[in-house]
Amino acid sequence: MNKKVITTCLVACSIVAGLSLIPVSGIVAQDNGLAELTLNGGYQGPVAFNHQLHQTIVEDCAVCHKDFEKKPGALDEAKKTGALKAKQVMYKTCIACHRAKKKAGEKFGPISCSACHA
Numbered sequence: 001m002n003k004k005v006i007t008t009c010l011v012a013c014s015i016v017a018g019l020s021l022i023p024v025s026g027i028v029a030q031d032n033g034l035a036e037l038t039l040n041g042g043y044q045g046p047v048a049f050n051h052q053l054h055q056t057i058v059e060d061c062a063v064c065h066k067d068f069e070k071k072p073g074a075l076d077e078a079k080k081t082g083a084l085k086a087k088q089v090m091y092k093t094c095i096a097c098h099r100a101k102k103k104a105g106e107k108f109g110p111i112s113c114s115a116c117h118a
C-alpha cells in the first residue's frame, strides 16, 4: 500500500470508529418521564404527584426507582406481581422521607391521608 491509501484508510476508519462511539458514550438524553403524574391510590383515591419537583429535591432517581421501573404503570405492575406490597412505596419511600424532613426541621411533603389522596 502506498502512503495515500494508508492515510485514506486511517481517516475513513477513524470516522467510522468515531460514529460508533456516539451511542456508546451516552449522548442520548435521559428520559425523565412526565413532570406531573397521577398515581393509583386504590379506594383512597388518586395521588397527584409532582415528579419534576421530586427529581429536583431528591436528585438520585434510585431513592424511588430502586423499587419499580422508570416506565408508566410500573408501580401497579410491581404490586400485581407481588414484587411490591400495597402501600409499601407510600410508607417506606414517600411518607418515610416526608417524616424525616419534618423531623429535621426542613421543608417536607404531606403526611396525612387526605393531603395526598384526593
Ligand code: HEC
Binding pocket: 030, 031, 032, 033, 034, 035, 037, 039, 049, 051, 054, 055, 058, 059, 060, 061, 062, 063, 064, 065, 069, 070, 071, 072, 073, 074, 075, 076
Ligand atoms: C420521589 C420519587 C421519584 C423520584 C426521585 C424519581 N421518580 Fe420517576 N417515577 C416515580 C413514580 C411514582 C413514577 C410512576 C410509576 C408508575 O406509573 O407506576 C415514576 C415514573 C417515571 C417514568 C415513567 C414515565 C412516565 O412519565 O410515567 C420515568 C421515565 C421516570 N420516572 C424517570 C425518572 C428519572 C430519570 C428520575 C431521576 C432523575 C426519577 N424518575 C426520579 C417516582 C420518582
Ligand code: HEC
Binding pocket: 039, 040, 041, 042, 043, 044, 047, 075, 079, 085, 086, 087, 088, 089, 090, 091, 094, 095, 098, 109, 110, 111, 112, 113, 114, 115, 116, 117
Ligand atoms: C405522601 C403521600 C401519601 C400519603 C400521606 C398517604 N398515601 Fe396512600 N398512597 C400513596 C401512594 C403513592 C400510593 C401508591 C403506592 C403504594 O401502594 O405504595 C398509595 C396507595 C394507597 C392505597 C392503595 C394500596 C393498594 O394498592 O391497594 C391505599 C388504600 C392508601 N394509600 C391509603 C392511605 C391512607 C389510609 C393514608 C393515611 C394513613 C395514606 N394512604 C397516606 C401516597 C400517600
Ligand code: HEC
Binding pocket: 047, 048, 049, 050, 053, 054, 057, 058, 063, 064, 089, 090, 093, 094, 095, 097, 098, 101, 107, 108, 109, 110, 115, 116
Ligand atoms: C427523599 C425525600 C422525598 C421522597 C422520597 C418523596 N418526597 Fe414528596 N416531598 C418531599 C419534600 C422535601 C417536599 C416539599 C417540597 C416543597 O415544599 O418545596 C415534598 C412534597 C410533596 C408533595 C406536595 C408538593 C406538591 O404540590 O407536589 C406531595 C403531594 C408529595 N411530596 C408526594 C410524594 C409522593 C407520592 C412520594 C412517593 C412516590 C414522595 N412525595 C416521595 C420529599 C420527598
